[in-house]
Amino acid sequence: MANRNGGDWQEETYQKIKSMREKYFPELKAFYQILEARMNREYSLPQQQRLQKARSRLK
Template sequence: MEMNIDNNTPAPVHSTVQTENENGVDWQEELYQKIKSMKEMYLSDVNNLYEKIASEVQHSLPNDRIEKLKMLKMTLERIMLFLRLNKHDINLVQKEKLPSVEKHISFFLSGKNLHKPTSSPMQG
């Protein structure tokens, strides 16, 4: 446990956050701007994919396929919540999750045409 030099009391738990801010790095603002940019670029596509998957889950499909779709749907819900974060809700946990969220978005959107329902006609 870190000790405060002035009075030998334990240092506050959020001392890392203070240190980062003291060094002139406002990581929360940086992260918020990055999330805001991702939201503008991807939220609409992620939401559309979510709607397609939610629709597929409603149809009669083999159980293994429904379970996979439900897992995809939950992951997309989490991504959408992440993209809608307010600045004051951003903490170090979101900072750590950002690379994973970016990978998931890239994965889903690069393969989004693979997740269309089989009953839909192919679109040009």
């Protein structure tokens, strides 16, 4: 980035990051929570059931 007057570029970068966070964070958080719930459900199964389930997916 070219060196602009003072910290203008820093402020622009900060505002861009802030804007992107406001736009995308809620959706990413919801996606993460879905994945977390699936992983918790998957790993709450005994290991033998997890292995059988994985094998059936490969067939």
